[in-house]
Amino acid sequence: MQAKISALKQNAFNDIASAQDSNALEDCRIKWLGKKSETSQLLKGLKDVAPDQRPAVGALINDLKNEIESTINARRTEMEFEVISRQLEGEAIDVTLPGKRQGLGRVHPLTQTLDAVINIFHSLGFSVAEGPEIESEYYNFDALNIPTYHPARDMQDTFFLENGKLLRTHTSPVQIRVMENRTPPVRVIAPGRVYRNEAINARSYCLFHQVEGFYVDQKVTFAELKGVLGFFAQELFGKGTKIKLRPSYFPFTEPSLECDISCFLCHGSGCRVCKYSGWLEILGAGMIHPEVLKSAHYDPEKYQGYAFGMGIERITMLLYGINDIRLFFENDIRFLSQF
Numbered sequence: 001m002q003a004k005i006s007a008l009k010q011n012a013f014n015d016i017a018s019a020q021d022s023n024a025l026e027d028c029r030i031k032w033l034g035k036k037s038e039t040s041q042l043l044k045g046l047k048d049v050a051p052d053q054r055p056a057v058g059a060l061i062n063d064l065k066n067e068i069e070s071t072i073n074a075r076r077t078e079m080e081f082e083v084i085s086r087q088l089e090g091e092a093i094d095v096t097l098p099g100k101r102q103g104l105g106r107v108h109p110l111t112q113t114l115d116a117v118i119n120i121f122h123s124l125g126f127s128v129a130e131g132p133e134i135e136s137e138y139y140n141f142d143a144l145n146i147p148t149y150h151p152a153r154d155m156q157d158t159f160f161l162e163n164g165k166l167l168r169t170h171t172s173p174v175q176i177r178v179m180e181n182r183t184p185p186v187r188v189i190a191p192g193r194v195y196r197n198e199a200i201n202a203r204s205y206c207l208f209h210q211v212e213g214f215y216v217d218q219k220v221t222f223a224e225l226k227g228v229l230g231f232f233a234q235e236l237f238g239k240g241t242k243i244k245l246r247p248s249y250f251p252f253t254e255p256s257l258e259c260d261i262s263c264f265l266c267h268g269s270g271c272r273v274c275k276y277s278g279w280l281e282i283l284g285a286g287m288i289h290p291e292v293l294k295s296a297h298y299d300p301e302k303y304q305g306y307a308f309g310m311g312i313e314r315i316t317m318l319l320y321g322i323n324d325i326r327l328f329f330e331n332d333i334r335f336l337s338q339f
């Protein structure tokens with residue numbers, strides 16, 4: 001009888017251990033403890049056992065029932081624990097995984113150049129002034145010695161607005177606006193956006209950035225202008241950069257000049273960027289035309305001044321070897337993240 005009981009116990013335990021879900025476990029309970037189970041059969045067979053052994057065998061069968069019962073309960077607890085562990089595993093945070101990267105913002109390459117230019121002129125005592133981008137014809141042309149019949153008005157393809165105003169074609173109107181409100185000495189740079197009604201291609205865009213600079217006082221000389229431009233070129237393009245001044249024409253300066261710098265890529269020996277000349281054109285300048293001083297009610301007999309203007313896009317393209325101006329305005333992160 002004892003051998004039978006222990007064989008039955010072993011079978012029941014194996015069965016319970018292999019149950020994979022609560023349904024299988026319930027089947028086990030019915031199979032091993034139900035009315036038709038082998039355990040129940042044993043109890044029924046108790047009447048055939050010799051009376052003196054009956055209590056002992058009865059106790060054994062009861063122990064067997066209890067053991068099967070508690071094994072089933074233990075297996076049920078185990079199953080519940082497995083379910084919870086699987087859930088927790090899904091929700092677990094792996095602190096060793098690298099985090100999601102947040103893209104770090106950068107300063108736009110044009111702003112970087114603009115800041116560098118402004119810093120250089122700050123160090124020379126220039127202060128920054130700004131003016132409106134929507135201008136009148138007076139400030140954009142007339143006050144700058146560009147009368148209606150002047151060919152310069154054709155040279156600059158202008159965006160005219162319906163209200164008779166226009167989008168400024170250069171930052172020079174700021175010069176007039178500042179001079180109107182201040183008495184010399186004035187030493188100002190005016191950075192800002194300007195607009196030209198031009199076909200958009202790799203070399204030109206409908207808007208770009210200029211920095212205008214001017215200095216008006218008594219006894220301002222052309223030599224000072226040359227000195228300032230030379231200092232600027234060395235600060236921005238590196239020590240050893242030479243400048244070359246070529247005669248030019250602008251309606252608002254007299255005499256006018258174009259300023260070239262020695263090519264900082266080939267150091268004068270000639271390369272593709274400087275078109276094998278060894279020189280790069282970077283800005284226009286000159287002594288402020290007496291008519292322009294008069295527009296601001298300055299006496300040209302008493303005051304003189306110089307002015308210069310440069311395109312920030314052109315300088316940035318030279319500095320970084322960029323060959324398409326449109327890249328500045330497309331906001332392509334692959335381009336911008338290189339600066």
Ligand SMILES: [Zn+2]
Pocket residue numbers: 263264265266267268269270271272273274275276278279
């Ligand atoms: Zn070169």
